[in-house]
Amino acid sequence: MSVNYTTPLMPDSSPDKEASVSRTPGEATPPPPASGAFDARSIDLGRIECLQILNERGEVDEGLRPDMDDDELRQLHRAMVLSRAFDARMLAMQRQGQMGTFAPNIGQEACGVGQAWPLGGKDWFSPSYRSFGAQIIRGWPMDRLMTLWDGYHDGFPPPEGVNDLPFSIVIGSHVLPAVGIGMAMKRANDPHCVVVNFGDGAFSEGAVIEAINFAAVEQAPVVFIAENNGWAISTPLYKQCKNDVLASRGIGYGVHSIRVDGNDILAMTTATREACERARNGGGPTLIEAVTFRMSLHTTADDPTVYRDEALVDPWKERCPIRRFEAWLQRTGRLTSGDADTIRGECEQEVLDARETFRAQAKAKPREIFDYLYASNPPELEAQRMAYLRRLDRKGVS
Ligand SMILES: Cc1ncc(C[n+]2csc(CCOP(=O)(O)OP(=O)(O)O)c2C)c(N)n1
Ligand SMILES: [Mg+2]
Structure with missing residues (x-):
């Protein structure tokens, strides 16, 4: 399959920034050149593979729609709604003095859910701090995540049987360990893969680049998800790097790379699934740049109004991953507005139940x-x- 189209993913996409798209999944990696020989293959950084399946108007490109039944599509929707319900409750709890700190993820739900969805229990996941939507899917009880964010050590270790690393607050530090796991899997002929996510800010850490290079050289079964949300606390992407197409960095290191609309749950799930399959089948690592936006605070210790014009946030409200998916599910008869309200109520209740469990736990010593x-x-x-x-x-x- 080869589909060509042009997708403006970034809010400020000028025509020359619109990535030209050539979608050729599963393209074979060319053989390495003979040692020492000049390799005339050119890398065209202007042509980055991009993927959007569900646009912000709630329209789906049927030719690219993943093979999921209605039940799975509804589960995907529910997972994003639950992530947002957890988000809203955690922020309220922190403001009420009931929570230590928190890093909201509002607007990035498709990134979190989409990257965890294709993983099985024997795959590994190495998250950063904004990944609770993914962690819930991986099997982290929400009360445990509350314990973690309230500063208790008991919340940090992954639950029994969950192949995750604890999330990392030291920016980028969890990426090399993820590659190490991938290299070990390859040596042990373990046919699974590792997904690791990090932000646009983390991408400036040398350790992340080293990790990508190692994974490429070793053809380790690792999927790198670069969540490009435009900001590293108060530093906007344009102040951090000249080339804002982060996917192009992977190409420079010989890694299959793709730029995905990070607010499109179908694209995120599809790109991650393809990347995981490639990794599990010996095809090596993939870098997925998920283009999204940090709608809210960096953490509860942050006030973005002192460094960011709120007008920048407005266009992203239209790109909301839940709203667009819900619009499509409803228009195609897969969900009624009543169903959506019921799901929201159920998710809210689930979070409140988790809060009760969390509150009933022993306090700090x-x-x-x-x-x-x-x-x-x-x-x-x-x-x-x-x-x-x-x-x-x-x-x-x-
Ligand atoms: C090594 C290190 N340097 C600096 C910090 C302080 N810090 C915490 S979050 C952050 C920004 C990270 O931005 P990004 O990687 O884009 O992730 P996002 O918060 O946007 O999800 C920084 C600089 C840190 N935690 N670790
Ligand atoms: Mg960021």
Whole structure:
């Protein structure tokens, strides 16, 4: 199949920024040149494969629609609605003083859900901090995620049987370990794959580039999802890199690369599924650039109104991944507006139930914070511990 079309994915796409598209899934990788020989193959960075299946008007390109039955399509929709319900509740809890911190993901639900959907239990997932929509699909109970965001260690380890790494807050640090897992899988003839996501900001970390290069050289079964949401806290993409087509970087390293409309759940699922299949079948890594937008705060410690014109957000409201998918599901008779309301209510209730479980858990034990790093504390740490305990005593904290 080869489909050609032009897709303006970015809000400020000028005609010359519109990526020219040649969709040829599964294209074979050319054989490597003889050692030392000059390789005349040119890499045309102007032609990046792009994918959009469901546009912001809620129209689907039927020729590209993935083979999913109505039930699966409704489950995809529900997963995005649940992600948003969790998002809204966590933000409210933090503002009410009931949650430590939180990194909202509103507007990026198709990225999270779409990248986790094609994974099986024996595949691996290495998330960053904004990935709770994916983590829920992977089997993380929401109360555990609440425990995690409230700062309790108990929330960090992946649940029993879930092949995930804990999410990383040190930007880009979780990408090399993901490639390591992929390399180990290849050596062990394990026919599964690893999905790892990171942001546009993380893409400026050397470790991420090293990871992509290693994966390419080793043909490791890794799918890199670069979630290009336009911002790294207060740094817009244009201040960070001249070439804003992040997918082109993968091509430079010899990695199959594609630019996907990150607000299109069908495209995200399709691109990730194809990339996972390629990886599992020995075809090596893929870089998926998911073009999306950070609609809300970086974290609850952030106030974007001091550095970002709110007018930039408005066009992205029209590109909402849930709204467009719901519009299509309803127009094609797969969902009624009543169904959508019911699903929203059910998801809200699920999140509230998780909050109850979270609230019922044991609270922090502040006296233990020095207890788990060393078997016996070095003298200077012991002195700090004693000073800290005296302070807790003074404040009446047990
Ligand atoms: C190594 C490192 N440097 C800096 C930070 C501070 N920091 C936290 S999030 C962030 C921006 C990351 O942006 P991006 O990768 O685009 O992800 P997004 O938050 O947009 O999802 C920075 C610089 C950090 N956590 N780790
Ligand atoms: Mg970003």
